Structures are given as structure tokens and as C-alpha cells.
Amino acid sequence: MLWVEDILESAVMWFLARVLATFFFWWAGLGFILDQDTARATMDALGFQPAWLFAILVPAVQIIGSLIVISDRFVWFGAGMLGVFTIGTIFMVHDFWNMSGPARQQNYLSAQEHITVIGGLIVVAIASHIRHLWIEQRRRHGFL
Numbered sequence: 001m002l003w004v005e006d007i008l009e010s011a012v013m014w015f016l017a018r019v020l021a022t023f024f025f026w027w028a029g030l031g032f033i034l035d036q037d038t039a040r041a042t043m044d045a046l047g048f049q050p051a052w053l054f055a056i057l058v059p060a061v062q063i064i065g066s067l068i069v070i071s072d073r074f075v076w077f078g079a080g081m082l083g084v085f086t087i088g089t090i091f092m093v094h095d096f097w098n099m100s101g102p103a104r105q106q107n108y109l110s111a112q113e114h115i116t117v118i119g120g121l122i123v124v125a126i127a128s129h130i131r132h133l134w135i136e137q138r139r140r141h142g143f144l
Contacts, residue, residue, distance in 0.1 A: 014072070014131065021124045022066035024117060025082055029062030046093060061085050069121075075128035079121040086114045086121075 007013055032039035032055060039055035048054040061081060068078025094114065096107035 015070075017127075018070045018072065018075075018124060021120055022069050022078075022082065025062040025085075026066035026070075029059035029066070032059040033063070048092075069124060072128060076125040079125040083118045083121045086118050090114050 032042075036055055039059065040051045043049075043051040043054040043058070062085070065078045065081035065085065068081070069075050071078075090111045094107040094110045096104045096111055099107055
């Protein structure tokens, strides 16, 4: 199906994929930047001190990592930033093993979702690498 290949190989689709794969991060980061009072209150409620510093660092990591992935340069680095951040949130925020009842179940499910997001970030990094190799090969052979 040639039209499917055209869509999958399209620069627009590749850009959209990177934007959507990082949406979870850049949207939350923008929300914290635009509402620093809520960001500080959230960090304080989670026990992160000084709350003002975490209210700056968390969205910085989320937005910078996302922009690196979206830029399609050093995607492995941006995906790695977001992946390490996401692993950290499992241990520092969604520590279901220290909880009971509904909170345990809710945070267990959040941890599972976070692991899936990390897998998606790895896939994006691999796809970026392969796509760059593919483009370079096409250039060398005069297709671009």
C-alpha cells in the first residue's frame, strides 16, 4: 500500500509523532510555568523542598527534553532526559509499594503508564536514528 508508506515516511507525520510523543511532558511543563503558584503548591504537597526550585526545575526538564525530541536532533538525549525524569517520578511520586487501598492501586496504574511512556520514548529515539540513517543513505544514492 504505497499511500500508507507515503504517510509513514512523511516529514509531517514524523514531526507530528514527536510532538504527540512528548505532549504529556511539554503540556504539563507549560502549565507549571504559566501557573507557578500551583506548581509550588504541588511540589510542596509532594514534599519537594525548596518547592520554588522544583517548580522551576521540573518544567525546565519537561520542556527542554521535549524540545530536543521535537527538534529531531539528539533525540536520544531528549528522550533520555524525559525517561530518567519519568523513572524518577515512579520512585518519588508513585511509590505504590509504600501505599495501601485505592491510593496503592491508582499509583500502581500510574507507574505502569509511566513505564509504557518510557518505552515509547525509546521507540522514538530508535526511529529517529533509523530515519536519519535512511535519509543519509538516500542522499548518498541520489534519491534526495
